[in-house]
Amino acid sequence: MKQDYSYVGKSVDRNDSYGKTTGHAQYTADLKFPGMLYGKLIRSTIAHGRIKSIDTSEAEKLNGVKAIITAKDVPSMKWGLSPARFDENIFCIDKVRYHGDKIGAVCAVDEETVYKALKLIKVEYEELPAVFTWQDAAKEGAPQIFEEYPGNLNTEIHHHFGDVDAALKDAYYVRTDKFQGQRTYHAFIENHASAAYWDGDRAFLYSSCQSVHYVQYHLCRVLGMKMGNLTVRQTNVGAGFGGKLDPTGLDFAAVILSKITGQPVKMWYDHAETFLNGRGRHPMTMELTTGVDKNGKILAHKFDCVLEGGAYTGLGIASSYYAGSLLGVLYLIDNYKFDCRRYVTNLPPCGAQRGHGQPQPRFAFEHHIDLVGEAIGVDPIDMRLINARKGNSITTAGYEVKSYNLVGANKMARDASGWTEKRGKMGVGRGIGVGNGGFVTGAGFCQYRTDYPHSVGMVKIFDDGTRAYVYSNAVDIGQGSDTVLMQMAAEAMGYPYERCQMVTGDTDLSTLDFGAYASRQTLMAGWAVKRAGAEVKKKVLAKACEMLKASGRIKEGFGYLDGPLTPEDLDCVEGIVFVKQEPAVKLTFEEVARKYFVDHGVLLGRGWYHPGKLGGNHKGAAVGTSPAYSSATQVAEVQVDMETGQIECVDTWDVHDSGTIINPKLFHGQVHGAFYMGVGETIWEEVKFDKKTGKLLNGNFAEYRLPTALDMPPVESLTLDDSYEPNGPYGLKEVGEGATTPTMGAVANAIYDAMGVSMTELPITYEKVWRALRDKKASGK
Amino acid sequence: MSSFVVDKDGIKRYAVTVNVNGSDYTKVIKANTLLVNLLRDDLDLTGTKRGCELGDCGCCTVMLDGNPVNACLVLAIDCDGREITTIEGIQDGEDLDIVQEKFIEHAGFQCGFCTPGMIVSSRALLNENPSPTEYEVREAIAGNLCRCTGYVNIVAAVLDAAENL
Numbered sequence: 013m014k015q016d017y018s019y020v021g022k023s024v025d026r027n028d029s030y031g032k033t034t035g036h037a038q039y040t041a042d043l044k045f046p047g048m049l050y051g052k053l054i055r056s057t058i059a060h061g062r063i064k065s066i067d068t069s070e071a072e073k074l075n076g077v078k079a080i081i082t083a084k085d086v087p088s089m090k091w092g093l094s095p096a097r098f099d100e101n102i103f104c105i106d107k108v109r110y111h112g113d114k115i116g117a118v119c120a121v122d123e124e125t126v127y128k129a130l131k132l133i134k135v136e137y138e139e140l141p142a143v144f145t146w147q148d149a150a151k152e153g154a155p156q157i158f159e160e161y162p163g164n165l166n167t168e169i170h171h172h173f174g175d176v177d178a179a180l181k182d183a184y185y186v187r188t189d190k191f192q193g194q195r196t197y198h199a200f201i202e203n204h205a206s207a208a209y210w211d212g213d214r215a216f217l218y219s220s221c222q223s224v225h226y227v228q229y230h231l232c233r234v235l236g237m238k239m240g241n242l243t244v245r246q247t248n249v250g251a252g253f254g255g256k257l258d259p260t261g262l263d264f265a266a267v268i269l270s271k272i273t274g275q276p277v278k279m280w281y282d283h284a285e286t287f288l289n290g291r292g293r294h295p296m297t298m299e300l301t302t303g304v305d306k307n308g309k310i311l312a313h314k315f316d317c318v319l320e321g322g323a324y325t326g327l328g329i330a331s332s333y334y335a336g337s338l339l340g341v342l343y344l345i346d347n348y349k350f351d352c353r354r355y356v357t358n359l360p361p362c363g364a365q366r367g368h369g370q371p372q373p374r375f376a377f378e379h380h381i382d383l384v385g386e387a388i389g390v391d392p393i394d395m396r397l398i399n400a401r402k403g404n405s406i407t408t409a410g411y412e413v414k415s416y417n418l419v420g421a422n423k424m425a426r427d428a429s430g431w432t433e434k435r436g437k438m439g440v441g442r443g444i445g446v447g448n449g450g451f452v453t454g455a456g457f458c459q460y461r462t463d464y465p466h467s468v469g470m471v472k473i474f475d476d477g478t479r480a481y482v483y484s485n486a487v488d489i490g491q492g493s494d495t496v497l498m499q500m501a502a503e504a505m506g507y508p509y510e511r512c513q514m515v516t517g518d519t520d521l522s523t524l525d526f527g528a529y530a531s532r533q534t535l536m537a538g539w540a541v542k543r544a545g546a547e548v549k550k551k552v553l554a555k556a557c558e559m560l561k562a563s564g565r566i567k568e569g570f571g572y573l574d575g576p577l578t579p580e581d582l583d584c585v586e587g588i589v590f591v592k593q594e595p596a597v598k599l600t601f602e603e604v605a606r607k608y609f610v611d612h613g614v615l616l617g618r619g620w621y622h623p624g625k626l627g628g629n630h631k632g633a634a635v636g637t638s639p640a641y642s643s644a645t646q647v648a649e650v651q652v653d654m655e656t657g658q659i660e661c662v663d664t665w666d667v668h669d670s671g672t673i674i675n676p677k678l679f680h681g682q683v684h685g686a687f688y689m690g691v692g693e694t695i696w697e698e699v700k701f702d703k704k705t706g707k708l709l710n711g712n713f714a715e716y717r718l719p720t721a722l723d724m725p726p727v728e729s730l731t732l733d734d735s736y737e738p739n740g741p742y743g744l745k746e747v748g749e750g751a752t753t754p755t756m757g758a759v760a761n762a763i764y765d766a767m768g769v770s771m772t773e774l775p776i777t778y779e780k781v782w783r784a785l786r787d788k789k790a791s792g793k
Numbered sequence: 794m795s796s797f798v799v800d801k802d803g804i805k806r807y808a809v810t811v812n813v814n815g816s817d818y819t820k821v822i823k824a825n826t827l828l829v830n831l832l833r834d835d836l837d838l839t840g841t842k843r844g845c846e847l848g849d850c851g852c853c854t855v856m857l858d859g860n861p862v863n864a865c866l867v868l869a870i871d872c873d874g875r876e877i878t879t880i881e882g883i884q885d886g887e888d889l890d891i892v893q894e895k896f897i898e899h900a901g902f903q904c905g906f907c908t909p910g911m912i913v914s915s916r917a918l919l920n921e922n923p924s925p926t927e928y929e930v931r932e933a934i935a936g937n938l939c940r941c942t943g944y945v946n947i948v949a950a951v952l953d954a955a956e957n958l
Binding site: 023025026028029030031032033034035036037038039041042044198199200201202203248249250251253282283489490491492677678680681684685687688689712713714718720721722724726727 | 837838840841842843844846850852880883884893896897898899900902903905906912930934935936937938940942943944945948
């Protein structure tokens with residue numbers, strides 16, 4: 013099925029190489045416009061309360077302040093990311109719901125004046141009791157954060173496939189374990205920023221976001237604007253990991269403030285504010301029960317999960333569904349029960365972070381299944397091989413899975429890591445562990461309801477054929493989507509990759525794409541630009557055929573041709589159009605494209621992609637259904653200091669079943685980064701709040717502890733050569749998020765192997781390990 | 794001490810001359826102006842990024858008299874008469890520096906936001922120590938946080954650059 017390609021499968025350099033290594037690449041905060049003002053948000057200083065009054069009079073008197081806005085100055089329509097739970101206002105109207113909630117915005121002639129003005133604004137509150145844990149939020153008589161969520165219950169899911177209770181009754185061994193995850197944060201280095209200006213009735217917004225389309229849609233809906241009147245643009249984006257998918261208060265405020273002042277306005281979050289904007293990983297409280305036969309085959313599984321959601325919903329419904337929807341893709345489980353609740357609390361909202369709702373449930377399941385295997389004497393990798401899904405199958409929930417080689421991934425990881433020689437044989441303090449994961453390759457549905465295609469692409473060839481412009485509003489947040497999209501478009505056209513250029517990040521000039529989330533762009537935008545490239549090629553071959561015939565170089569009945577020359581007799585590779593059976597008879601793409609332009613005007617190709625009707629009919633099937641699923645196995649080897657509890661991740665292996673790899677260099681970079689985030693969340697990272705006030709305690713990178721270059725282990729990133737996904741362009745499927753999902757389980761299992769104490773609460777800090785070892789010693793076991 | 798004028802609010806504004814990437818610039822600044830803001834706002838050298846503004850992330854790293862520093866922790870007034878190299882000054886004319894070339898070859902960046910600081914720290918290391926061990930490379934960039942790459946390709950790029958200096 014695989015062919016020799018010119019660009020697909022090649023580690024070409026990133027298209028943004030020059031700009032990003034020389035400092036010339038611009039990000040939103042780097043933008044400057046003549047007459048530009050600077051703005052910031054006014055934030056709540058309490059966790060829960062009614063706003064009694066907002067006094068901006070002193071701030072307004074300050075020289076250089078141009079405008080101050082609060083809820084009374086902006087539309088009151090609620091927004092969110094999921095139509096079932098639109099619950100967020102541009103600025104708080106009646107009450108604030110967390111310490112840091114958005115109350116208003118200020119703009120002034122320079123930054124210093126903005127900060128001075130913020131200090132002069134007085135907000136009076138009637139303070140209300142607040143809740144900071146789901147356990148407190150769920151208590152009878154707990155303070156109500158939203159009228160629309162009685163008992164603070166924001167989302168409730170009950171899925172039941174097969175008959176779990178009956179299957180558990182027949183099981184050889186049944187085990188229940190409890191796990192606790194923590195709140196983590198994306199920790200991209202570029203803080204959110206927005207800049208806006210108006211021209212008559214048209215607004216232009218630059219946003220550091222993951223989807224220009226969603227930002228445009230949500231802003232227009234709330235501001236009552238036609239989408240054709242708001243252009244959303246972007247420069248480079250300093251990463252997102254899910255945290256830049258929701259529109260921010262900055263996007264709304266910049267557009268409104270620039271309208272009021274008639275001047276361009278740039279807004280930005282400082283570092284702590286990005287933590288307050290939140291949308292990171294939900295802390296999950298999880299209980300898992302599994303029944304197996306004596307070989308380790310899973311007969312039934314019950315998963316009970318509670319999410320602490322923070323103050324608003326955002327993507328929280330999807331996070332809740334994702335917590336349970338993909339387990340049945342990984343493993344063959346006929347009887348599966350998933351019960352889930354999400355509560356709102358008086359903390360910054362949680363949302364989507366790399367792997368979305370899945371990494372913590374993966375951690376829980378992967379550790380749980382090791383404990384099950386241990387009890388019945390089955391090796392961890394054998395447990396996984398016995399239960400792994402195989403390709404061309406349908407899950408219990410009705411999702412259709414085409415390519416899927418989890419078995420191959422486990423075997424390759426086992427062999428590469430030296431598992432058999434190492435597991436249980438390395439002595440006290442050294443351990444090796446395995447974890448599985450994977451992800452969707454794009455969601456089956458738009459976040460709001462629409463019949464639009466999910467990705468639209470276009471290719472325009474420059475007049476004289478010397479450049480190909482590839483159009484797509486897919487967002488390159490660093491993962492390299494621009495590069496791989498151009499590789500695919502170039503391949504489809506038969507045109508040199510080096511002469512391609514992206515036209516992106518502009519809702520006017522480029523073409524619709526839903527953006528960077530759910531690991532969707534390489535597949536969906538990939539189809540769109542591949543099809544656009546193919547249309548260009550078709551036109552080029554037809555024109556070349558005409559030119560060759562007119563040139564007299566091809567005569568009917570000329571040896572290798574049965575009849576007259578047709579476009580099907582031609583091909584185009586790397587900018588050369590040639591007769592397939594006589595490659596010496598050729599034209600350059602450039603000369604053919606130029607002739608096309610002379611005869612017909614612009615040479616254009618168009619493409620689009622819609623996933624169509626996908627599998628699953630149950631309520632909530634939309635979250636989890638996808639055209640293609642990746643699978644992955646990771647193995648981690650750790651050293652635990654049995655005196656101090658310090659953990660060192662020594663070596664790691666990742667095998668990702670990712671279909672055709674479009675650009676190996678960028679692919680491995682995704683695996684490295686995914687593992688990096690996963691290991692950080694396993695050992696070090698946790699967002700913390702004051703237990704009494706709900707105030708953010710560690711909104712900085714000194715106390716929110718990201719792994720440094722000294723903490724990061726080597727990662728051996730491996731691929732399965734025969735992986736090919738029929739639903740993906742050129743046979744590809746996802747890598748970016750799936751590779752984060754096995755990590756916590758793999759590292760936690762290695763820690764267990766090293767020290768013989770099961771750690772069920774994330775992050776597995778040195779202190780927790782030290783305490784666990786001390787307790788173990790004290791108990792004499 | 795640099796010469797100053799007093800504005801109408803009684804705040805002193807100082808004239809400082811800094812040499813940035815080989816050229817002298819004289820600017821009037823306040824005593825609390827940070828080097829990162831002088832570079833970005835007054836000189837339009839936006840390659841130096843503003844990230845945490847607390848000295849944690851390292852994305853504003855520049856060389857001050859050859860030493861890597863966080864430009865968010867340095868007062869501009871302390872740079873009077875001193876030499877600064879920013880990311881824009883790493884390349885030699887149109888030729889990229891070997892560190893830049895190797896970052897490209899190894900894909901030692903993704904979103905690119907930490908990259909200017911990362912390249913400046915790496916170049917500063919190689920200026921001092923042309924054949925670092927892997928540990929020395931990791932130590933030199935330990936103050937530069939990167940959320941995208943897991944540092945794997947960055948470390949490979951710096952080691953490869955060292956071999957090809």
